[in-house]
Amino acid sequence: MIKPEYCSDIAKTGGAMIKNVILRTENLSKSYQMGEIEVKALIDTSFEIYEGEFVVILGPSGSGKSTLLNIIGGMDTPTDGRVFMRENEITAFNEKQLTDYRRKKIGFVFQFYNIMASLTAEENVELATEISEDPLDIGQVMIDVGLGERRDHFPSQLSGGEQQRVSIARAVAKNPEILLCDEPTGALDFTTGVTILSLLKKVNREMGKTVVVITHNISIGEMADRVIKMHSGEIFEILENKNPIEPERIQW
Numbered sequence: 048m049i050k051p052e053y054c055s056d057i058a059k060t061g062g063a064m065i066k067n068v069i070l071r072t073e074n075l076s077k078s079y080q081m082g083e084i085e086v087k088a089l090i091d092t093s094f095e096i097y098e099g100e101f102v103v104i105l106g107p108s109g110s111g112k113s114t115l116l117n118i119i120g121g122m123d124t125p126t127d128g129r130v131f132m133r134e135n136e137i138t139a140f141n142e143k144q145l146t147d148y149r150r151k152k153i154g155f156v157f158q159f160y161n162i163m164a165s166l167t168a169e170e171n172v173e174l175a176t177e178i179s180e181d182p183l184d185i186g187q188v189m190i191d192v193g194l195g196e197r198r199d200h201f202p203s204q205l206s207g208g209e210q211q212r213v214s215i216a217r218a219v220a221k222n223p224e225i226l227l228c229d230e231p232t233g234a235l236d237f238t239t240g241v242t243i244l245s246l247l248k249k250v251n252r253e254m255g256k257t258v259v260v261i262t263h264n265i266s267i268g269e270m271a272d273r274v275i276k277m278h279s280g281e282i283f284e285i286l287e288n289k290n291p292i293e294p295e296r297i298q299w
């Protein structure tokens with residue numbers, strides 16, 4: 048059931064397709080006080096993410112991308128503004144609600160994988176599903192991410208790309224509403240990076256997950272349904288890609 052105040056956030060595209068807003072921000076700002084100096088990491092940022100989209104947030108280093116992702120992921124709080132996941136205001140949540148939100152609604156993927164060295168690939172995924180509400184079948188997810196043969200390997204026995212697959216499996220197996228990925232290819236060589244982007248695209252297309260990828264790499268924007276461009280803490284442009292390209296055709 049769509050609440051009345053929510054209706055204005057439904058965008059109609061082309062024909063009969065209706066896009067539902069899954070997440071939106073209202074005038075988000077974040078400042079840090081560094082002695083005498085106020086660092087404005089995020090300035091009056093408003094945007095929407097639609098269900099089922101593949102969105103790239105693009106901007107140079109220091110433009111506020113991680114700050115933004117951390118706030119919408121419930122890991123950080125803004126100085127001003129609000130975040131909504133569907134009809135719920137995340138920025139009004141207490142600590143317990145925020146913990147629940149992070150555990151159940153969000154899948155995180157980071158540049159340096161952040162998986163546990165003492166656990167096998169599959170145990171890393173299992174651990175995450177233990178705190179989630181409605182997890183997917185772990186064995187199937189391991190196969191889906193291309194780790195069917197490697198599930199009993201420890202991180203030290205896996206390549207960087209495989210470790211990133213573990214972290215994607217971990218995020219996906221929780222069956223979250225949305226996947227938030229902060230520079231997921233930042234530590235990988237070009238070829239491996241492309242395979243990881245293909246996997247994220249597969250998660251988006253075949254598992255129907257909404258995916259947000261943060262990057263400073265302009266080329267990655269070409270595979271997105273929409274590109275949100277940031278500079279100096281501000282969104283200066285939101286582009287829609289009518290024909291996003293397949294990750295395999297990206298060059299950088």
Ligand SMILES: Nc1ncnc2c1ncn2[C@@H]1O[C@H](COP(=O)(O)OP(=O)(O)O)[C@@H](O)[C@H]1O
Nearest residue numbers: 079086088106107108109110111112113114115
């Ligand atoms: N904890 C912090 N304390 C002070 N300044 C910070 C902190 N986190 C981020 N910043 C500053 O906020 C700005 C945006 O940073 P960040 O969101 O990490 O950008 P990006 O992810 O685009 O590289 C930068 O100027 C950064 O130095």
Ligand SMILES: [Mg+2]
Nearest residue numbers: 112113114229
């Ligand atoms: Mg960053």
